[in-house]
Amino acid sequence: MAIKDVMGLVAKGHMLPLMEEFYTIQGEGFHKGTAAYFVRIGGCDVGCHWCDVKKSWNAETHPPTSIEQIVTNAVKYSDTIVITGGEPLTWDMGPLTNALKSHKLNIHIETSGAYPLTGIWDWICLSPKKNKLPVGDIYNKAHELKVIVYNKHDLNFAEEQAAQVGENCILYLQPEWSVRQKVTPLIVDYVMQNPKWKVSLQTHKYLNIP
Numbered sequence: 336m337a338i339k340d341v342m343g344l345v346a347k348g349h350m351l352p353l354m355e356e357f358y359t360i361q362g363e364g365f366h367k368g369t370a371a372y373f374v375r376i377g378g379c380d381v382g383c384h385w386c387d388v389k390k391s392w393n394a395e396t397h398p399p400t401s402i403e404q405i406v407t408n409a410v411k412y413s414d415t416i417v418i419t420g421g422e423p424l425t426w427d428m429g430p431l432t433n434a435l436k437s438h439k440l441n442i443h444i445e446t447s448g449a450y451p452l453t454g455i456w457d458w459i460c461l462s463p464k465k466n467k468l469p470v471g472d473i474y475n476k477a478h479e480l481k482v483i484v485y486n487k488h489d490l491n492f493a494e495e496q497a498a499q500v501g502e503n504c505i506l507y508l509q510p511e512w513s514v515r516q517k518v519t520p521l522i523v524d525y526v527m528q529n530p531k532w533k534v535s536l537q538t539h540k541y542l543n544i545p
């Protein structure tokens with residue numbers, strides 16, 4: 336296919352730059368412990384200095400893949416699909432989520448919310464970032480808010496973000512992995528003092544699974 340045709344399909348969300356797909360256990364947040372098929376879409380310009388998948392950032396290094404192919408693979412593994420990245424909302428998630436829904440799958444997203452919400456979702460995990468704040472009404476649609484804590488100032492940021500979500504949104508504080516030994520005790524104390532929050536750990540990293 337000609338490059339400009341591929342670019343057109345990517346622009347419409349009919350092809351997506353696919354970094355990797357894997358069947359694993361959701362490690363984080365509300366659905367931790369649940370088997371799920373992860374689809375990691377390339378492309379992100381949010382630039383978190385501690386991002387654990389920096390190789391996802393440059394979309395051009397990930398092959399444009401048709402949503403039919405992504406769906407064909409996904410249905411073989413699980414009825415719960417987690418779309419992550421990179422930042423999946425860089426792209427129009429409408430075509431992919433419609434196609435997954437036609438197979439009656441549960442579709443979850445991991446997103447910073449830095450770009451407008453597209454697609455239909457059974458579960459939205461919003462993980463806002465200071466350097467590119469969420470846009471639009473995703474705060475009202477998020478099922479869980481998961482703030483990454485790198486230092487104690489992030490607890491103030493977490494409260495500012497929590498003030499913007501809906502009342503049923505579940506609130507999580509998750510240690511940034513490289514400083515977990517330092518910040519986990521801060522989070523534990525904070526959650527005991529402020530029990531509207533819960534602790535989220537990257538349990539897949541402790542389990543040594545993807």
Ligand SMILES: C[S@@+](CC[C@H](N)C(=O)[O-])C[C@H]1O[C@@H](n2cnc3c(N)ncnc32)[C@H](O)[C@@H]1O
Nearest residue numbers: 385386387420421422445446447462510511512
């Ligand atoms: C790699 S991101 C991809 C999805 C989207 N760009 C986002 O940030 O939500 C998936 C999840 O991992 C979290 N995360 C990334 N790097 C992390 C790290 N070093 N420690 C803890 N959580 C991290 C993000 O905040 C997000 O909740």
Ligand SMILES: Nc1nc2[nH]cc(C(=O)O)c2c(=O)[nH]1
Nearest residue numbers: 360361362363419445539545
């Ligand atoms: N097991 C596992 N759980 C996860 N939850 C969110 C992840 C992500 O990178 O979006 C992730 C991941 O990369 N692996």
Ligand code: SF4
Nearest residue numbers: 379381382383386421
């Ligand atoms: S928004 Fe997500 S993928 Fe992008 S840099 Fe931050 S953690 Fe990494």
Ligand SMILES: [Mg+2]
Nearest residue numbers: 387388419545
């Ligand atoms: Mg991850």
